[in-house]
Amino acid sequence: MRAITKVYGAGEAELHALDGLDLAIGRGEFVAMMGPSGSGKSTAMNIMGYLDTPTEGAYLFDGVPVEHASREQRTLLRRNFLGFVFQGYNLLPGSSALENVELPLAYRGTGRGERRRLALRALDRVGLGGRAHHLPSELSGGQQQRVAIARAIVTRPALLLADEPTGNLDSARAREIMALLVELNRDDGITIVMVTHEPDMAEYCRRQVHLADGRIDGMAIAGAGHAA
């Protein structure tokens, strides 16, 4: 994945959530997007996640322009290349951890047995192999977020988008989640873009992008190992 340029200018009286943002994210990167609320980081995330389309500008995914993809095409792109982790976990409350993780595979049409196998492996990967049949309400916040991460990586996505993944967690749990994300980035080669407003969490990322008023305000490079 390379050469992403995004310009988002919403109509006349509209809010310019993104105002000529240029951002390139390379394969295997772990990028933190930071900025105050209203800086456009969530909008950028939504466009990257094909949940939204830019008003203007180009978005190249793996060299392919996708900014004009239809709703249906964007769904297929999401399904095949992306994983999502949200601040509020967003697990289905009535379904077990395993069923939640199986869900994206079900929508892809993966067979039942294969689905189970992959979902269990993903749960193992996040350290929740023993809790596959618990309901989300029976799990702690940190565990729920791990289930959500397992759900995001079960399809082996090219890009994992995490929107304030640690926002609802205490600092110890948050560090565990960040360690897990770092591991996934390093060992499994999953590109991760994370939105956060907590500098502590951004420290874990190799690159930090600061947004303000829909533009890039600054960048910082840090090694995952050393402090910036």
Next chain:
Amino acid sequence: MLLESFRLALQAISRGALRSLLTVLGVTIGVAAVITMVTLGQGTTQQVSTSISSLGSNLLMARPGQISSSPGGSGTAAMFRVADADAIERQVQAIAGVSPTDSRSVTTVAGSINRFTNVIGVDNRYFSVRDWTIAEGRAFSEGELRSGATSCIIGAETARQFFGSLDALGQTLRLKKMACRVVGTLEEKGGSTFGASQDDVILLPLRTFQRRITGSESVTLIFVAAASENAITQVQSDITSLLRERRHIGAGEDNDFMVTDMRQIASMAGSIMGILTGLLAAVAGVSLLVGGIGIMNIMLVSVTERTREIGIRLAIGARGSQVLAQFLVEAVVLSMVGGILGVVIGLALAAGIAALLGVPFVIDPLVVLMAFGFSALVGVAFGYFPARHAARLDPIEALRHE
């Protein structure tokens, strides 16, 4: 994927069991009402047609007067005479028997019991033509018929009404001022035609009837049994032309009598019952429609409540069509559950009412299938709009929804 949707639907439905139950109540009542109405209607139709065919399906009836005038009532058309019946028997081909009759309802007394009974003047040809069997005693003797003796033969129901468990043979019944002795009883036929039991009847020799009851030579109804079903139409037209000749009706003049075929009556009764059943079923169908609207309502509420869930599903790769399928299947499952309940309740209700009314309980698998299929259709029709609404939600908006 369909199986998946089905499982999901059952999960969602059982999660709100009470609400689901109330939702499907409309469909349940609709289906139950349709099934009850149609089943009872068909039972009644069958009963009417069996009782009509028990009168004899090869039977023709000739009566004076026209459709508008009641037999014996209007003075314009001359009554038949026994000679007319004899002429039919002699001159019309392909008939199995002819029986001239006249009848009245007469106050009949035996001991302390006093009731109106249908009294028919007949001769012995009546038994074979109308397919009656003597249960006990005997038919009329030649002497009784010729002399107009005061003997009578009574139906099983009449015997029960007047004599209970006593042996009716040799007992005396008083008809008007005439006392008559019971010489025979009829085998029970069962069933009723338009409310009156055909087993509640007193048969008198025709001559006795004419002298003592009516005081005339009149014959108001001639039964003719055709030799076969195929012959009925020919026999009917032969009788008509013979009677026109005997009654001196010129060409171009209308008949002043009617020759009716039991099959016509049977089919007429059948079509009346069919229309009634259809009307009742249509009314019941309206409640199915109302039930469908109930389902649409609850599905819309459900979509709103589960907006966040829909957002999650869309974000992790559910296509609009998959979300559509999920909610559509849910609506269909919901309405089919209602349909199944309705079929069960409807059949139980119909069985109960049928037993109460003494109507045969006829299950028509086609009707059950159709009512059930229609309930599923209601699910599709009324579930589509809410499901489409769900499928078209914006994932960002949906995720933000609390």
